[in-house]
Amino acid sequence: xxxxxxxxxxxxxxxxxxxxxxxxxxxxxxxxxxxxxxxxxxxxxxxxxxxxxxxxxxxxxxxxxxxxxxxxxxxxxxxxxxxxxxxxxxxxxxxxxxxxxxxxxxxxxxxxxxxxxxxxxxxxxxxxxxxxxxxxxxxxxxxxxxxxxxxxxxxxxxxxxxxxxxxxxxxxxxxxxxxxxxxxxxxxxxxxxxxxxxxxxxxxxxxxxxxxxxxxxxxxxxxxxxxxxxxxxxxxxxxxxxxxxxxxxxxxxxxxxxxxxxxxxxxxxxxxxxxxxxxxxxxxxxxxxxxxxxxxxxxxxxxxxxxxxxxxxxxxxxxxxxxxxxxxxxxxxxxxxxxxxxxxxxxxxxxxxxxxxxxxxxxxxxxxxxxxxxxxxxxxxxxxxxxxxxxxxxxxxxxxxxxxxxxxxxxxxxxxxxxxxxxxxxxxxxxxxxxxxxxxxxxxxxxxxxxxxxxxxxxxxxxxxxxxxx
Amino acid sequence: xxxxxxxxxxxxxxxxxxxxxxxxxxxxxxxxxxxxxxxxxxxxxxxxxxxxxxxxxxxxxxxxxxxxxxxxxxxxxxxxxxxxxxxxxxxxxxxxxxxxxxxxxxxxxxxxxxxxxxxxxxxxxxxxxxxxxxxxxxxxxxxxxxxxxxxxxxxxxxxxxxxxxxxxxxxxxxxxxxxxxxxxxxxxxxxxxxxxxxxxxxxxxxxxxxxxxxxxxxxxxxxxxxxxxxxxxxxxxxxxxxxxxxxxxxxxxxxxxxxxxxxxxxxxxxxxxxxxxxxxxxxxxxxxxxxxxxxxxxxxxxxxxxxxxxxxxxxxxxxxxxxxxxxxxxxxxxxxxxxxxxxxxxxxxxxxxxxxxxxxxxxxxxxxxxxxxxxxxxxxxxxxxxx
Numbered sequence: 001x002x003x004x005x006x007x008x009x010x011x012x013x014x015x016x017x018x019x020x021x022x023x024x025x026x027x028x029x030x031x032x033x034x035x036x037x038x039x040x041x042x043x044x045x046x047x048x049x050x051x052x053x054x055x056x057x058x059x060x061x062x063x064x065x066x067x068x069x070x071x072x073x074x075x076x077x078x079x080x081x082x083x084x085x086x087x088x089x090x091x092x093x094x095x096x097x098x099x100x101x102x103x104x105x106x107x108x109x110x111x112x113x114x115x116x117x118x119x120x121x122x123x124x125x126x127x128x129x130x131x132x133x134x135x136x137x138x139x140x141x142x143x144x145x146x147x148x149x150x151x152x153x154x155x156x157x158x159x160x161x162x163x164x165x166x167x168x169x170x171x172x173x174x175x176x177x178x179x180x181x182x183x184x185x186x187x188x189x190x191x192x193x194x195x196x197x198x199x200x201x202x203x204x205x206x207x208x209x210x211x212x213x214x215x216x217x218x219x220x221x222x223x224x225x226x227x228x229x230x231x232x233x234x235x236x237x238x239x240x241x242x243x244x245x246x247x248x249x250x251x252x253x254x255x256x257x258x259x260x261x262x263x264x265x266x267x268x269x270x271x272x273x274x275x276x277x278x279x280x281x282x283x284x285x286x287x288x289x290x291x292x293x294x295x296x297x298x299x300x301x302x303x304x305x306x307x308x309x310x311x312x313x314x315x316x317x318x319x320x321x322x323x324x325x326x327x328x329x330x331x332x333x334x335x336x337x338x339x340x341x342x343x344x345x346x347x348x349x350x351x352x353x354x355x356x357x358x359x360x361x362x363x364x365x366x367x368x369x370x371x372x373x374x375x376x377x378x379x380x381x382x383x384x385x386x387x388x389x390x391x392x393x394x395x396x397x398x399x400x401x402x403x404x405x406x407x408x409x410x411x412x413x414x415x416x417x418x419x420x421x422x423x424x425x426x427x428x429x430x431x432x433x434x435x436x437x438x439x440x441x442x443x444x445x446x447x448x449x450x451x452x453x454x455x456x457x458x459x460x461x462x463x464x465x466x467x468x469x470x
Numbered sequence: 471x472x473x474x475x476x477x478x479x480x481x482x483x484x485x486x487x488x489x490x491x492x493x494x495x496x497x498x499x500x501x502x503x504x505x506x507x508x509x510x511x512x513x514x515x516x517x518x519x520x521x522x523x524x525x526x527x528x529x530x531x532x533x534x535x536x537x538x539x540x541x542x543x544x545x546x547x548x549x550x551x552x553x554x555x556x557x558x559x560x561x562x563x564x565x566x567x568x569x570x571x572x573x574x575x576x577x578x579x580x581x582x583x584x585x586x587x588x589x590x591x592x593x594x595x596x597x598x599x600x601x602x603x604x605x606x607x608x609x610x611x612x613x614x615x616x617x618x619x620x621x622x623x624x625x626x627x628x629x630x631x632x633x634x635x636x637x638x639x640x641x642x643x644x645x646x647x648x649x650x651x652x653x654x655x656x657x658x659x660x661x662x663x664x665x666x667x668x669x670x671x672x673x674x675x676x677x678x679x680x681x682x683x684x685x686x687x688x689x690x691x692x693x694x695x696x697x698x699x700x701x702x703x704x705x706x707x708x709x710x711x712x713x714x715x716x717x718x719x720x721x722x723x724x725x726x727x728x729x730x731x732x733x734x735x736x737x738x739x740x741x742x743x744x745x746x747x748x749x750x751x752x753x754x755x756x757x758x759x760x761x762x763x764x765x766x767x768x769x770x771x772x773x774x775x776x777x778x779x780x781x782x783x784x785x786x787x788x789x790x791x792x793x794x795x796x797x798x799x800x801x802x803x804x805x806x807x808x809x810x811x812x813x814x815x816x817x818x819x820x821x822x823x824x825x826x827x828x829x830x831x832x833x834x835x836x837x838x839x840x841x842x843x844x845x846x847x848x849x850x851x852x853x854x855x856x857x
Contacts, residue, residue, distance in 0.1 A: 070577070077573030080526050081566045087536050088562045091551030098540045099548035103765035106541020110776045113534040114784065120530050121787040124523035128800035144787070176765065181772040410555050410621045423563070427570055434577050441579065 018404045020413045021093050024420055026389070028085050030382055031424050035079035036156075037381065039119070040149040040198065041205035042072050043126075047142045049232050054135050060228045066130055067442055068209070071435055073127045078431050080120065082424075097396055097406035103176045104169045105159045108185050112155035115148035122148070153201060154194045161189035164388065165258055166397050188258060192251040193388075199244040200384065204377045206237025207343065211374030212439070214367050227360070234370065237377070238347030245340055249302075256303045259398060260312035261322060262391035265329040267299050268292075269313040276300045276311040281334055283327045323393045332383035332390075339380040343373060472770035474750070476542045477760040479777050481745040483538060487531035488741055489645060489734040492638075494525040496646025498568060498595020499639065500669060501588065507581065514588075516662050517646075518576070520653050523800040525572070527791060532565075534780075542773055543763035545616070546752045553618035554608055557601040557626045564598030567591070599642045600635040607634025610744060611692055612755025629687050637680045641737055644673035648717060648733040651726060656796065667721045670733075674718050678711075681740070695754060698747040706746060710739035 046068045053062030087109075091098050122144040129138050162168075168183030169176055210233035213226045256263040263269070268279045268289055276299040282292015297307035304310075314322045323329060346369050353361035360366070392398060396406040497517045504510030504517075540547040551558065571591030578584045604626040608614060613625035625631070647670035654662035688696040699707060713736030717729045750759045794800050 074573050074577055077526065077569050080529060081569035084529070084533055084565055085562060087533050088558060091536070091540060091547055092555055092558060092562075095548035095551045098544050098551070099764070100544075102540040102544030102547060103542070103769045106537060106544070106765075107769065107772045107776070109537045110534075110541055110773055113530065113537050114776060114780045116533060117527065117530045117780065117784045118787055120527040121784070121791045124527050124791050125794055125800060128523040129794065132799040133794075176769070178766050179768045179772065181768070181775075408552055408555070409619045410552055412555075412621075416559060419563075423566065427566070430570070430574060434574055437579065438577060 018407045020417050021407045022393075022403065024413065024417045025089060025093055026386075027417070027420055027424060028082065028089060030385065031428065032079065032082040032086055033381065033385060034204065034378055035075055035082060036153070037201035037204035037378075038072070038075045038208070039079045040153045040201035042068070042075065042209075043123075043142055043145040043149055044202070045205060045209060045233060045236065046072060047139065047146055048236070050139050050142070052232075054139060058228075060225050061232070064225070064229050064232065067438070069127050069130065071438055072123075074431065074434055074438075076120075076123050076127075078427065082427075083116075093408055094396065094406045095408050097401065100174070100401055100406075101166075101176070101397055104166075104179050104184055105162055107179065107181045108155045108158035108162070111158075111185070112152050115152035115155060118144050118148040119152060149201075150198055153198050154190075155185075157194045157197045158185045158187065158190050160388070161193040162187045163397050164193070164392060165189040166400055189254070192247060192254055195247045196244070196251050196384075199240050199247060200377075200381045202240050203237045203244060203343070204374070204381055206233045206235075206240070207377040208374030209233025210237065211371050214370030214373070218364070218367050218371055230360075230370065234347075234350065234373075237373075238343075238350060241340065241344045241347050245344060248337070248340065253303060256311065259392070261314050261317055262329075262388075263303075264312060264314040264316075265323045265326040265391050266333040266387060267311070268326065268330055269299065269311050271313040271315050272310065273313065274300060274308050274310050276303075276309075278302065279330065281331065284330065285327070321394060323391050325390065329387055329391045332386040336380045336383040336387065339376045339383075342369075343376060343380075346370065346373060472767050472774065473542065473760045473763075473765075476538065476770045476773050477745075477749070477752075479773065480535060480538045480542065481742065483531055483535040485738045485741045487528070487535055488641070489737050490524075490528040491531055492599065492642040492737070493645040493649050494521050494528055495568070495595045495599045496642035496644065496673075497521045497650070498572075498592045499643045500646055500650070500666070502592035502596060507585075512659075512662060513650075513665060516650055516654060516657075516659070516666075520650060520795075521572070522576070523795050524791060525569075527788065529565075529569070538773060538777075542765050542770060543752055543758075543760070545764040546614075546758050547764075549616060549618040549753065549758075550605070550609060550614050552620065553614045553622050553625055554605050555621040556623070557604045557608075561598050561601035561605070564594040564601065567594035568598060595642075596639060599638040603635035603638030604631040606638070606744075607631035610634065610695060610748065610754060612695075612753070614753050614756075616753060616756040616758045628691070630684070630691055633680065633684045633687055637677065637684055640673055640677035640680050641740070644670060644677045645733055645737060647673050648729050651721075652730045655726065657798070663726075667726065670729075671718055671721055674714050678714050681710075695747060699743060701747075703743040703747040706739045706743035710736045710743060712736075713739065 046065050049061045049065035049068065052058050053060075053065055122141055125133075126138065126142040126145055129141060133141065162184055165188040167187050168180040168185075170178050210230050213229035213233070216226045217230065252263070252266070255266070267276070268282070268284055269276055270287065275297050278295040278298035279289055280293040280295065282289040284290075300307050300309040300311055314326070346366070349361055349366060353359060353366075394402045394404070396403040497520065501510075501514055501517050504513045567590050571587045571589075571594065575584050575587035575591060578587055608626040608628065608631040611628055611630040613622065613628060613631065647666045651663050651666035651670055654660075654666060685696065685699070688699065713732045717732050717736070720726055720729055720732075748754055750761065752758045752760055752763050791800075
């Protein structure tokens with residue numbers, strides 16, 4: 001039945017409006033990227049906790065590490081399957097891209113597959129080896145997860161960076177004739193995209209962990225357990241935040257050179273000129289910016305360290321080659337930078353408190369901000385992806401292939417988009433519900449587990465069948 | 471040349487996904503058929519404990535295969551993805567629901583929610599191999615054109631493709647039952663060993679019947695493929711058959727030594743038989759071959775380098791994982807059920823009479839499966855006859 005509908009839709013599809021295809025990719029990628037961040041960075045945080053637990057015989061840190069790895073088991077599983085969705089979608093949504101450039105951008109993906117293997121194998125050992133592996137052996141079994149998370153992220157980001165700055169191959173009559181794998185992997189944009197995303201992953205994971213325990217502290221659970229949990233997430237994330245801002249600033253300057261039209265959309269530069277002002281916020285409608293704060297010369301200063309710096313505007317390319325909805329790109333960029341700055345301030349506040357009184361700030365506002373820091377990091381990271389992906393439009397491979405050339409010729413996209421949204425909404429709600437349920441169970445302290453699917457808890461094993469719910 | 475090597479790598483990856491990942495799907499099938507909460511409790515526990523630490527690593531073979539496919543043979547990849555979009559979407563939905571259902575079930579504490587997550591896991595474990603089977607069947611039957619522009623319903627609903635779907639499900643169930651019987655043997659759980667041995671026999675009969683039916687169907691509808699399968703791929707087909715019969719015979723006489731290897735080898739021979747029969751054509755029915763499907767030699771060499779690195783890094787890790795799993799060092803964290811004394815006692819009680827009907831097992835399952843297989847063959851034969 002559904003197949004019939006799809007075929008009818010396929011026949012009726014004539015226009016090349018690729019917004020639904022992009023929406024589906026954005027939904028699945030936007031969902032997966034949060035889990036990917038946790039997959040990249042959470043193992044390191046868990047290992048940090050276990051390290052402290054082992055080294056200093058710190059029971060609290062040890063208990064946190066064990067519990068986090070239980071949550072990590074759920075998150076890695078959901079991340080593994082939502083990541084598979086993206087692999088399929090590369091072909092199901094963008095066969096044109098794969099047909100033309102699969103031979104080029106496939107290589108970093110193959111490297112990623114290698115690290116995905118190591119991650120999954122050692123996750124199997126680490127997550128399920130808590131009980132029977134000796135302490136330090138168990139700790140070392142987690143190291144490959146943390147490392148392969150970083151290298152796997154580098155590989156995937158290499159693909160995205162390559163789409164922004166394609167190179168490392170020769171093409172003849174629309175056919176790829178040779179590929180330089182090294183240049184594909186370490187393309188021009190990879191140099192800043194890789195550290196930007198890996199730092200983002202650590203910030204997301206760290207602040208999310210900290211946020212959970214800050215929320216607990218706000219609810220009056222002011223115990224050693226909660227403060228330790230908060231610190232183990234917050235300290236690494238806060239330390240990395242200034243580095244992230246530095247990397248992001250460098251990245252923005254590189255984008256001004258490499259992808260000037262994307263940069264123009266980020267900063268509302270309509271015409272190529274000097275002494276370009278910086279817009280904070282504001283909506284660009286019909287050639288005017290409404291509601292933004294204008295800071296004269298600042299954009300030129302940021303791009304070239306002098307007010308006379310020439311900044312390329314989007315008038316440098318034909319209207320068809322400009323990204324759509326510039327306000328979305330600009331506001332996403334501003335939100336990302338703004339939240340990153342706020343997270344930096346939060347870290348400095350904590351540092352101040354530690355320097356003056358050897359304790360975290362007691363003010364309620366600090367803990368409210370701490371509780372929200374995880375969400376803020378996620379929003380900032382998602383905004384960053386909006387900037388880089390929407391900002392590259394209408395290209396899928398910058399200046400080589402448009403998104404509409406890449407999209408599948410099949411119809412039925414609205415059906416699959418709807419189903420994906422419904423399925424991912426359920427998946428997201430279920431994942432959060434399960435994590436909350438785990439938290440409640442930990443607080444009750446019943447660590448003895450259900451363990452066996454369905455049915456009566458272990459102690460009821462010997463009861464006759466009639467006494468247990470069938 | 472390099473493209474042939476990469477074709478071999480791809481086939482090796484598919485084989486590993488089939489014999490490792492396939493068994494995890496089969497575990498879901500037996501979970502689905504394990505009966506009510508009480509009766510299905512012990513097989514479910516064994517399935518759960520066996521799959522838990524390894525399924526994600528096994529699943530990566532699928533991603534690896536996809537990546538090799540699109541990197542090395544992008545033209546063919548794009549055509550398959552367009553022409554067979556629907557079964558691929560459905561298989562993908564199954565993958566998501568299977569993984570999420572399995573992971574969630576473990577952490578849920580209410581029986582009704584566990585049951586919902588478990589049913590999701592089990593049903594999607596059935597759907598995913600079926601739709602993947604239709605995809606492979608459709609490719610084998612030459613239903614994917616070289617430059618597909620739209621999805622085709624007919625491509626994957628041909629008798630060959632549907633038969634491949636059913637065959638995949640049976641093969642997954644077969645592998646899982648054989649592995650689980652072996653796992654139960656390692657644990658000294660005689661009751662479960664008997665339980666899964668019976669199911670392995672049943673699945674072997676259904677799978678064998680389906681394979682014969684598929685050959686019969688190919689003989690009628692795809693004579694070219696049939697000729698190659700019974701031509702140069704014949705040794706592999708014969709080995710596959712012999713492996714299946716050997717597993718049946720060994721389990722029937724109660725000497726289940728090495729049946730896991732034999733079962734895996736049998737399934738691997740089916741995969742390689744398909745590969746050898748198609749070689750060097752990548753999309754049967756078209757002129758798309760391993761060497762002209764897209765990627766230049768430099769890409770092929772890069773893939774080979776990555777594969778060698780994978781063998782050096784990943785294989786020892788896999789060995790470590792399976793070794794630890796085999797020695798039962800993985801299981802339970804802060805959570806996870808300890809082996810209760812009760813279970814151990816039940817195992818003791820069943821010891822000494824290994825092939826007697828175990829708790830919750832139904833006698834005559836083998837006979838019923840044989841009948842089912844016969845009915846399937848008859849139905850197909852009659853369908854062909856009517857044409």
